Amino acid sequence: MKDSFDIIVIGGGSIGLAAAHYASREGRKVLVLERFGYFNDKGASSGAERQFRIQYNEKEISQWVLDSIPLWEELQSEYSVELLKTVGCLWFGNPKVTGAEGQIEAVTRVMRELNVPYEALGVREIEDRFGFNELPPAYSGFFQRHGAAIHVQATLKTLHRSCTESGRVTLKSRITVRRLESNPDGVTVETDQGVYHGARLVVTAGPYVNEVLSLLGVQLDLVIWEMVGAYFRQIDPAVKFPTWISFDEKSGDDPMLYYGFPETDWAHSGHYVRVAANYPVRTFRDVREYKQAAEPQCVKKISNWVKRHMKGLDPKPHFASACMCALVTEPENEWVLRREIIMDFAPEAVPHHRNVVVCASGWNYKIVPLLGKICTDLALRGVSPYDLSKLRLAEDVMAQSAR
Ligand SMILES: Cc1cc2nc3c(=O)[nH]c(=O)nc-3n(C[C@H](O)[C@H](O)[C@H](O)COP(=O)(O)OP(=O)(O)OC[C@H]3O[C@@H](n4cnc5c(N)ncnc54)[C@H](O)[C@@H]3O)c2cc1C
Numbered sequence: 378m379k380d381s382f383d384i385i386v387i388g389g390g391s392i393g394l395a396a397a398h399y400a401s402r403e404g405r406k407v408l409v410l411e412r413f414g415y416f417n418d419k420g421a422s423s424g425a426e427r428q429f430r431i432q433y434n435e436k437e438i439s440q441w442v443l444d445s446i447p448l449w450e451e452l453q454s455e456y457s458v459e460l461l462k463t464v465g466c467l468w469f470g471n472p473k474v475t476g477a478e479g480q481i482e483a484v485t486r487v488m489r490e491l492n493v494p495y496e497a498l499g500v501r502e503i504e505d506r507f508g509f510n511e512l513p514p515a516y517s518g519f520f521q522r523h524g525a526a527i528h529v530q531a532t533l534k535t536l537h538r539s540c541t542e543s544g545r546v547t548l549k550s551r552i553t554v555r556r557l558e559s560n561p562d563g564v565t566v567e568t569d570q571g572v573y574h575g576a577r578l579v580v581t582a583g584p585y586v587n588e589v590l591s592l593l594g595v596q597l598d599l600v601i602w603e604m605v606g607a608y609f610r611q612i613d614p615a616v617k618f619p620t621w622i623s624f625d626e627k628s629g630d631d632p633m634l635y636y637g638f639p640e641t642d643w644a645h646s647g648h649y650v651r652v653a654a655n656y657p658v659r660t661f662r663d664v665r666e667y668k669q670a671a672e673p674q675c676v677k678k679i680s681n682w683v684k685r686h687m688k689g690l691d692p693k694p695h696f697a698s699a700c701m702c703a704l705v706t707e708p709e710n711e712w713v714l715r716r717e718i719i720m721d722f723a724p725e726a727v728p729h730h731r732n733v734v735v736c737a738s739g740w741n742y743k744i745v746p747l748l749g750k751i752c753t754d755l756a757l758r759g760v761s762p763y764d765l766s767k768l769r770l771a772e773d774v775m776a777q778s779a780r
Contacts, residue, residue, distance in 0.1 A: 380408070380572075380573050380574070381575070381576075382406045382407055382408040382547070382573065382574070382575045382576070383400065383405035383407065383576050383577070383757070384396070384397075384405060384407045384408075384575055384577050384578070384753070385407075385408045385409075385410065385564060385566055385575030385577075385579070386407060386408070386409045386410065386578075386579045386581060386752075387554060387566070387578065387579070387581070387582055387589050388410075388420075388580065388582035388583060388586075389409045389537075390411075390533075390581060390582075390583050391422040391532060391533060391536070391742065391745045392581040392583075392736055392741070392745055392752065393409055393582075393749075394409065394415075394533060394536035394537055394540060395536055395745050395748065395749020396579050396581060396736075396748075396749040396750075396752035396753050396756075397409050397536075397540045397546045397548075397749075398539045398543075399746075399749050399750045399753040400546075400756070400757065401539070401543035401545040402543075403753070403757065405545065405753075405757065406545050407540070407545060407546045408547045408575065409540065409547070409548050409549065410549050410554060410568065410573075411548070411549065411550045411551075411552065412550075412551070412554070412582075413551065414551065415537055415548065415550055416530060416533050416534070416537075418669075418698075418700075419669070420582075420584060420585070421583040421584055421701065421702045421703070422529055422583070423698075423700050424529060424606075424644070424698060424700055425529055425643040425644035425651070426526045426527060426529060426638050426641065426644070427526075427527040427742035427743070428466065428524065428525075428526065428527070428620045428636065428638070428740075428743070429442075429449075429461055429466075429523075429524060429525040429526070429527050429620075429742075429743040430442070430466045430521065430620070430743065431443060431488070431491075431493050431521060431523055432468070432484035432485070432487065432488050432493065432495070432521055433479055433484060433717070434475075434480060434487065435487070435767075436487050436490060436491065437764070437767065438718070438744075439487050439488070439491055439493070440491065441763070442743050443493075444747055445743060445744045445745075445746055445747040448750065449461055449746060451746075452532075452535055452536075452746060456535045456538065456539070458531055458535055459528065459531070460527060460532050460535065461525040461526070461527055461528075462526045462639065462641060463522075463523065463524070463525040464524070464525060464526060464617070464618075464619045464620060464639045465520055465521060465522045465523070465524045465619040465620070466520070466523075466524020466525075466619060466620045466621065466622075467519075467520050467524075467620070467622075468481050468484070468518050468519055468621070468623075468624070469481075469512070469518030469622075470518065470623045470624030470625045470633075471515070471516065471626060472517055472518075472624070474624040474634075475624075475713070476622065476624050476634045476655055476656075477634065477656065477712070477714065477740070478622055478636075478740065480624070481518060481519065485497070485519055493521065494521070494522065495519045495520065495521040495522075496519060496520045496522075497517070497518075498517065498518050498519055499517055500512050500515075500516040500517065503516065506520075507616075507617075507619060508613070508616030508617070508687070508689045509686050509687060510685070510686055510687065510688045511685055512686060513625075516625075520619070524619060524620050525620065526620050526638050526639055526641060527742055527743065528641075528643055529643075530643065531643075532742075532745065536749075549568075549570060552569065552570050553568055553569040554567070555567045555568060555569065556592060557578070557589075557592040557593050559578070559593065559723070559727055559728050559729045559733055560728065560729060560732075562574070563575055563576040563577065563732055564576075564578040564732050564733065566578070576732075577732055577733070577734065577756040577757070578732060578733045578734070579733075579734045579753075580723075580733060580734065580735045580736070580737075583703065583737070584599075584601050584664050584667070584701045584703040585664050586599065586703060586735065586737040587662075587664070588664060590723070590735070593723060593727045593733065594726065594727065595723065595726050596775070597719065597735075597770070597775065598705065598775060599662065599703040599704065599705060599738065600660050600661075600662060600705075600706045600711045601660065601661050601667065601702070601703050601704075602657035602660055602701060602702050602703075602704055603657055603658050603659045603667060603668070603672075603700075603701050604655075604657055604699065604701070604702070605653065605654050605658050605671045605672055605675040605676060605679070605697065605698070605699050606651055606653025606654065606671075606679070606697070606698060607651070607653070607671065607676050607679055607680070607694035607695065607697035607698070608644065608645055608649035608650065608652075608694070608695045608696045608697075609649065609650050609652055609680075609683050609687070609690040609692065609693070609694060609695070610648055610649055610650075610690065610691045610693070610695065611640050611648040611649070611650050611689060611690055612689060612690065612691050613688070613689035615689075617639065617640075618637060618639045618640065618650060618687075618689075619639060620636075620637070620638055620639065622634075622635075622636040622655060623635050623682075631678050631681075632654070632655075632656045634654070634656050635652060635654060635679065635682050636652070636653055637650060637651060637652040637653065637687075638650060638651045638652075644696065645695070649695065649696070652679055652682070652690075654675050654678065656712060657711075657712065658672040658675045658699070659672070660706075660711045664703075667701050668699070669699050669701075670699055671697035671698050671699050672699070676694050676697045679694065680694045702738075702739075702740075703737060703738055704738055704739060705719065705738055705774055714739070716738060716739070716767075716768070716774065717738070717739040717740065717741075718736075718738055718739045718741060718748070718768050719735060719737045719739075719768055719770060719774060720734075720735075720736050720751055720752070720755075720768040721735055721765065721770040722735070722770075723735055723770075724770050731759060734752050734755045736748055736751075751763060
């Protein structure tokens with residue numbers, strides 16, 4: 378006999394665990410299937426920290442971030458844990474350059490429209506207040522005080538704990554999904570550990586989403602970015618870095634797009650600060666191409682940037698690592714994002730397609746709780762209070778083969 382659940386979640390990363398957390402809060406019986414171990418370093422949620430920022434080029438996404446704040450606060454207070462370390466967020470550089478996260482000019486416009494407070498800054502203030510050095514005189518930027526570093530592993534552990542303690546969520550790991558069938562009764566999931574039935578299926582497999590969707594006969598037009606970062610030892614304890622992103626035009630073979638975090642002991646004790654490249658070292662479509670190795674040339678570029686502009690850090694890199702994220706990019710330029718988030722039912726080509734909810738793509742850690750809640754809304758009620766029209770799996774997001 379098949380085990381039956383209200384919702385089966387494929388992908389026990391941050392969004393999958395958040396979906397299970399909210400479904401269990403509604404008294405639903407949930408099964409989470411994770412292909413590797415929980416808290417693994419093979420998906421988009423690997424590593425210690427992510428940036429929480431309100432500012433986006435798109436007003437709707439900024440509003441989603443604002444709406445996520447009470448959900449983060451609820452998790453923090455219920456589990457007495459610090460998930461967001463609020464140190465503010467600094468963006469600086471050439472305000473007309475668009476990087477992976479947006480553009481200084483565009484996001485300041487959105488912040489004004491939404492009455493999000495920020496301080497406009499000239500280059501001297503950026504250097505004096507935040508410990509950066511030798512920035513080009515034409516640079517400008519802003520500081521948004523609600524920006525934060527997100528403690529990724531604590532978030533995963535909190536959501537996992539909530540699922541475990543609920544008594545309603547079955548968490549399976551190291552499981553291989555072999556076959557999926559969406560039928561009038563729901564979804565049947567065949568795995569190497571058994572066959573399960575769910576009234577609804579939520580697919581939150583991160584960069585592996587196409588591997589799962591291929592079992593339903595569809596594919597999304599996603600590009601996977603392999604990205605690299607490293608830790609640098611803080612040698613000037615007086616400098617307190619916020620979360621930050623720098624924007625500039627490419628110079629020679631250096632894309633000149635970097636970002637970083639405050640000092641935390643989340644990954645390594647001993648006063649280390651993470652600085653990373655805000656561009657892909659490689660892009661590919663087949664997740665099996667992921668090497669999970671920090672490309673040395675990129676680490677060198679990050680280190681050179683640190684040497685020039687962050688004299689409070691020793692420029693020798695430590696603990697360099699890679700991570701990957703699946704994104705919807707412009708067809709002619711895989712470095713430019715076309716969509717931040719996908720949140721929808723499976724494409725209509727899938728039988729009884731509203732049995733299956735798909736959430737993927739983008740810089741979404743800051744809205745993990747909200748995305749988990751929306752997955753649950755779509756799975757349980759078929760609707761969300763949010764306007765999802767711009768996140769749909771429209772024609773342009775389907776891979777050629779699936780159109
Ligand atoms: C380098 C980098 C920097 C980023 N920086 C930021 C940032 O500063 N701010 C921000 O908001 N966001 C950021 N992001 C994005 C953010 O990390 C992701 O949006 C978020 O982690 C996605 O979580 P997820 O649960 O969708 O995916 P994942 O964490 O990848 O989870 C997917 C899970 O599904 C499992 N899985 C895959 N296939 C299967 C299968 N067949 N069966 C069962 N399980 C399966 C995987 O093992 C994994 O555990 C960054 C991403 C990267 C890569």
